[in-house]
Amino acid sequence: MRLFTPEAMRRADERAAERGYPTLLLMEWAGMKAARVYRALFGEAPAVVLAGKGNNGGDGLVLARHLLLEGVGVRVYAEEGQKGDALLALKALLAHGVEVRPLEEASWAEGEVLVDALFGTGLKGPLMGFYAGLVERMNASRLPILALDLPSGLPHAPQVRATATVAFGGLKTPHLFQREACGRLFLAEIGLPKDLLEDSTLPEVATLEALRPLLPRRPLTAHKGSVGRVGVLGGYRGEGLLYAGAPLLAALGAYRMGAGLVHLVLPEGHPPSPLEAVFHPVPAPSLPPLKVEALAVGMGGGPWGAAWALAALEAGLPTVLDADALTLEVAEAYRRRGLPAVLTPHAGEAARLLGTTPEAVAGDPLEAARALAERTGLTVVLKGAPTVVAEGDRLSVNPTGHPALATGGTGDVLSGAIAALLAAGLPPFEAARLGVFLHGLAGDLLAEEKGIGLLAHEVAEALPRARRLLEEGRVPMPFGVV
Numbered sequence: 001m002r003l004f005t006p007e008a009m010r011r012a013d014e015r016a017a018e019r020g021y022p023t024l025l026l027m028e029w030a031g032m033k034a035a036r037v038y039r040a041l042f043g044e045a046p047a048v049v050l051a052g053k054g055n056n057g058g059d060g061l062v063l064a065r066h067l068l069l070e071g072v073g074v075r076v077y078a079e080e081g082q083k084g085d086a087l088l089a090l091k092a093l094l095a096h097g098v099e100v101r102p103l104e105e106a107s108w109a110e111g112e113v114l115v116d117a118l119f120g121t122g123l124k125g126p127l128m129g130f131y132a133g134l135v136e137r138m139n140a141s142r143l144p145i146l147a148l149d150l151p152s153g154l155p156h157a158p159q160v161r162a163t164a165t166v167a168f169g170g171l172k173t174p175h176l177f178q179r180e181a182c183g184r185l186f187l188a189e190i191g192l193p194k195d196l197l198e199d200s201t202l203p204e205v206a207t208l209e210a211l212r213p214l215l216p217r218r219p220l221t222a223h224k225g226s227v228g229r230v231g232v233l234g235g236y237r238g239e240g241l242l243y244a245g246a247p248l249l250a251a252l253g254a255y256r257m258g259a260g261l262v263h264l265v266l267p268e269g270h271p272p273s274p275l276e277a278v279f280h281p282v283p284a285p286s287l288p289p290l291k292v293e294a295l296a297v298g299m300g301g302g303p304w305g306a307a308w309a310l311a312a313l314e315a316g317l318p319t320v321l322d323a324d325a326l327t328l329e330v331a332e333a334y335r336r337r338g339l340p341a342v343l344t345p346h347a348g349e350a351a352r353l354l355g356t357t358p359e360a361v362a363g364d365p366l367e368a369a370r371a372l373a374e375r376t377g378l379t380v381v382l383k384g385a386p387t388v389v390a391e392g393d394r395l396s397v398n399p400t401g402h403p404a405l406a407t408g409g410t411g412d413v414l415s416g417a418i419a420a421l422l423a424a425g426l427p428p429f430e431a432a433r434l435g436v437f438l439h440g441l442a443g444d445l446l447a448e449e450k451g452i453g454l455l456a457h458e459v460a461e462a463l464p465r466a467r468r469l470l471e472e473g474r475v476p477m478p479f480g481v482v
């Protein structure tokens with residue numbers, strides 16, 4: 001599945017029109033499917049439709065007609081000046097004898113549901129004046145709001161804060177990166193030809209269908225030396241400090257993702273845990289001889305982090321570089337050696353590597369991940385909500401994950417999990433997408449069960465369950481498809 005920018009969606013619509021596809025049909029399906037979502041969420045509750053004069057307003061006018069035909073009470077306020085398909089949608093509604101009043105008169109009452117059909121992908125710049133005031137009034141109403149295609153105002157502020165949003169044709173960037181404003185998300189198929197939706201120049205939204213075939217198969221004859229062994233290099237002891245947890249969590253992540261054996265290379269005096277690992281205490285950052293197929297380096301390494309990463313180069317193995325191993329010098333050394341390496345920065349670490357601010361990275365994570373992949377020539381996992389994976393000109397946005405994952409150590413678990421998939425033989429881009437998806441899904445499953453207050457080791461423990469759901473094709477979509 002692809003992630004559209006508003007412009008890319010418009011291009012797809014235009015290409016359908018150039019082929020002779022009647023765009024009025026797209027609008028009819030959009031309005032009809034949105035009416036279906038409305039009924040599923042709000043039943044018989046009467047609707048107040050607020051329609052702009054563009055095609056987003058047109059979708060709202062179609063929805064109004066379908067609700068009316070189903071006997072649901074509808075009041076419609078519309079801006080003047082419809083053209084093209086939106087004008088036809090208005091005429092069809094008027095033919096049913098519905099009164100359409102000026103948008104300036106818009107008002108509502110307790111028990112009604114607001115339908116936001118003001119602006120969709122055609123919005124240019126932030127809403128101001130009357131429209132900004134209307135959106136603020138809608139948000140203050142405390143009534144449920146169903147947004148058509150996009151909550152009006154997005155990607156800027158002010159914006160409608162919707163109870164639910166029905167995306168038409170494809171998901172657009174704000175649906176995943178400004179999720180909070182969208183409420184419950186639904187994707188409505190509106191009849192666009194499939195090849196127009198599969199534009200390989202656009203970022204991917206990672207789905208079950210794309211990731212399931214990547215899962216490493218475990219043959220009946222598997223043994224611990226045949227399914228991928230991982231070396232974890234991390235931890236720090238000095239200046240009265242002991243960073244002990246991070247490499248242990250990475251080891252748990254690797255084991256729970258199916259690694260056959262984990263070797264832990266740690267500073268001397270580090271507690272030997274988990275019991276299942278093989279320990280290599282070292283007095284200084286160095287690489288003892290290890291029989292492994294992939295490495296995870298840097299977690300909890302403090303001032304040792306970069307030295308671990310440079311020592312680990314000697315192994316010539318696929319490597320996950322995390323936390324304190326994330327420096328431009330390290331990345332450049334891996335690129336020069338031509339080693340498959342996966343960098344796993346959060347926004348702060350990515351900002352440090354790019355010489356910018358965490359706010360700038362968080363403001364455009366797709367561009368930041370792409371730029372970092374270009375700058376380093378390596379695979380980048382930019383962790384966040386959502387996480388973006390970038391390699392060369394390929395971008396993948398991960399739809400799983402929960403704010404309950406915002407707790408210490410969950411990133412370490414992820415690094416170990418990705419290393420296990422590298423050790424099992426997956427190329428870096430595939431190991432990263434699959435690892436991120438399953439890690440997010442583990443968070444979703446746990447949050448559903450326990451709510452906020454997860455511990456990172458519990459996320460590792462939930463990885464086998466996430467993996468099994470993917471194997472069995474039973475991953476719940478993070479959005480409804482209608």
Ligand SMILES: NC(=O)C1=CN([C@@H]2O[C@H](COP(=O)(O)OP(=O)(O)OC[C@H]3O[C@@H](n4cnc5c(N)ncnc54)[C@H](O)[C@@H]3O)[C@@H](O)[C@H]2O)[C@@H](O)CC1
Nearest residue numbers: 013023026027054055056119120121122123124125126149
């Ligand atoms: N074939 C198509 O193009 C289809 C479009 N669809 C719908 O059409 C939408 C896009 O329609 P449009 O391209 O007509 O655009 P919109 O309806 O999103 O908005 C365009 C209108 O907003 C005004 N506007 C833009 N920026 C403004 C601002 N800052 N302040 C005040 N007014 C502003 C423009 O002058 C124009 O009147 C999609 O989001 C979707 O809902 C669907 O009906 C499916 C088919």
Ligand SMILES: Nc1ncnc2c1ncn2[C@@H]1O[C@H](COP(=O)(O)OP(=O)(O)O)[C@@H](O)[C@H]1O
Nearest residue numbers: 383384385401402403405406408409410411412
């Ligand atoms: N609000 C959120 N929604 C979804 N996932 C989140 C959210 N906050 C954090 N995460 C995930 O949790 C992990 C945190 O990693 P990181 O910041 O490196 O933590 P640590 O260094 O403590 O291990 C990442 O995988 C990130 O994507």
Ligand SMILES: [K+]
Nearest residue numbers: 116119150152
């Ligand atoms: K809208």
